[in-house]
Amino acid sequence: MTQINNKTLRGYETAKAEPDLVSLSRLADLYKVSTDWLITGFEFSGSGRSEEAEAEIGRLKDKLKAREQIIRGIRELVSE
Incomplete structure (x- = not known):
């Protein structure tokens, strides 16, 4: 074989x-x-990034957005 x-x-x-x-x-x-x-x-796609890596990047971006919203909320509370 x-x-x-x-x-x-x-x-x-x-x-x-x-x-x-x-x-x-x-x-x-x-x-x-x-x-x-x-x-x-890992299986890599044509772009050079694996599907697993792409999914992790998406999760990290979501976490970053959530933390940015929390920081904005805290800044608004502090400035009041």
Whole structure:
């Protein structure tokens, strides 16, 4: 299937060895995932940002907006 012998695969699984680029590509093809996912655990979109990162950016922006509203409210109370 991958033309990678079992001893080598066991080395990858136990972190005693790391795959070269050709092996990494073969494993990605076999499991139908990207090499990005094999390396990082994240799938990257064409923009270079993963969906998980985009979601986290959205959550952080929402938190920032909420805190800005709180600060505005406090400033209004202090100025009264």
